[in-house]
Amino acid sequence: MKKLIIKLISLMVISFSSFSCTASNDTKSEIQVSEIEVDKEYSVVILGGGIGALTSGIYLARAGYQPLIIEGDLPGGLITQSHSVENWPGETQISGTDLVDKIKEQAKKNGCIFLSKKVVDIDFSKKPTIITLEDSFRKDKVEKIKATSCVIAMGTSSNYLNIPGEKLYWGNGVSNCAICDGSFYKDKTVAIIGGGDAAVVEANYLSKLCREVYILVRKDQMRAKDKEKIKALEKRQNVEVIYNTNVTEINGDNNQVRSVTLVNNKNNDRSQLDVDGVFLAIGSKPNSTLFKNKIKLDTAGYIKVADDKQTSAKGIFAIGDIIDPIYKQAITAAGDGAKAAIAAQKYLENFDAPKQVIKFANAADIESPRVIEINSYEQFEKEIKSGVPVIIDFYASWCGPCKRIAPMLEDKAKILSGKVKILKVNVEKFRNISSKYQITAMPTIIVIDQNSNYLFKRMGPESISDIFNSLEKIKDKSPSEIDKYLKSLK
Ligand code: NDP
DSSP: OOOOEEOOOOOEEEEOTTTOSTTTTOOOEEEEEOOEETTSEEEEEEEOOSHHHHHHHHHHHHTTOOOEEEOOSSTTOGGGGOSOBOOSTTOSSBOHHHHHHHHHHHHHHHTOEEEOEEEEEEEOSSSSEEEEEEETTEEEEEEEEEEEEEEEOOOEEEOOOOOTTTTTTBTTTEESOHHHHGGGGTTSEEEEEOOSHHHHHHHHHHHTTOSEEEEEOSSSSOOOSOHHHHHHHHTOTTEEEEOSEEEEEEEESSSSEEEEEEEETTTOOEEEEEOSEEEEOOOEEESOGGGTTTSOBOTTSOBOOOTTOBOSSTTEEEOGGGGOSSOOOHHHHHHHHHHHHHHHHHHHTTTTOOOOOOEEOOHHHHHSOOOEEOOSHHHHHHHHTSSSOEEEEEEOTTOHHHHHHHHHHHHHHHHTTTTOEEEEEETTTOHHHHHHTTOOSSSEEEEEOTTSOEEEEEESHHHHHHHHHHHHHTTTSOHHHHHHHHHHTO
8 A cells, every 4th residue: 555654743852851850950852753654543633732732632642642733723722822821820920832832842742743734624424533634835735644533622713803994904904913913013003802801911912012002892891801901901001991882994094004983882973093003802713614514513613522522423522712612711721631631541442542652763863954043143144154045034932823834944954955054033032133134024034045145035934835845846956056046036
């Protein structure tokens, strides 16, 4: 039988220093290699990469299974968009990204393997379950894997207002992520639409950056549960909450948002509010379209589960926001994840499910080329003058799309070894480098020729992956031919 091997996440560096008390002084790293084989039946596949998914992974890995975690489009889940989490037990205050990174590291250490792909179909009608995956950056690249059991942790997606101006100004004044885009509104005026916890979190964040922040709430009160955060918000001089108000239009000058049209839903009064930016925080809906007519959903599309988190299909569990119209907390998703993992173990006992087999890298794998993380300005100067074309990936720790492209870049660094160097620069640490190249959004790559001259810039995961995919096609050419090709893309 033709054996297809999906090459992926081949290297996972596991640092013991931050998580193991017994090994706290041990700086040694361990590298784990994984190959995903299409013919193999995976005991448990976890769909989603948020805190619930990672918790399930940790429990299942510790029980001796090797969970495959399919991370999807936003590795780490929605909490990575939260700049400050203050209700996670044991952490007085931590960013969503840092919290997820800690839990992910723990999952890797316990033996979970990660795959950065998108689930596009799932067939529960027979056993094993067949999951169809699409490459995040190559829609034509579709693969199927088999799973004895699954944990669905695919969360929710943000709602939209569907009003005039919303689509037109998306990315030019309209956003649903303050942590991603807030810095573009420094000392400006913004409006946040919504009265839930997300609106409060966004308002707190933006009030530290912006001149004025309006919160536009359609009812006469806010629905947010975190009353402490509401109190903190009310103390801020530059925050005003406007109740009983609907936004009916987002207006601009064709380039940028300039105002919103408001209607008071008590007296129908219309008014204009001048703003530079609009942030939507109007809730979300479950990402369950794939499961329609396959497992039981409620009328709002949330997956129905039993107490042990099993869905209407045997051996298929669901957890977190996709089953939860009410709480939607990271901690409740983690609790769900633990319950589903314990129930899945019980289910898997009925099968000859393979227990964990961890393969360790051989020396060649350990030494294989990787994306080079820049740690100093001097190192950066040296790397860009190394005589081969250089691609610099600018990223930030809170940037979800940057995390999405990271495994692809690692893969390409190996493929293009010796021909093109790939560097990564954290914009939070090296503002001087990012301002030199006028970086305004993430992820962005800058391409530099073999003589260290700036060639061009590309923004966004899709256009970045297009560049790398085209380079892969000419990987066997000489460095100077590759250099010539890059110049032609200028
Ligand atoms: P919610 O569903 O809780 O709130 C959505 C808000 O948007 C409500 O105020 C709702 O108004 C308003 N809204 C919805 N549609 C419209 C519309 N078309 N026009 C105007 N306003 C609209 O969503 P969140 O994303 O805020 O929170 C989701 C869950 O995640 C909650 O359980 C929340 O507790 C949790 N969460 C917790 C955080 C934390 O720090 N603990 C942070 C963020 C979220 P109305 O009230 O009138 O329906």
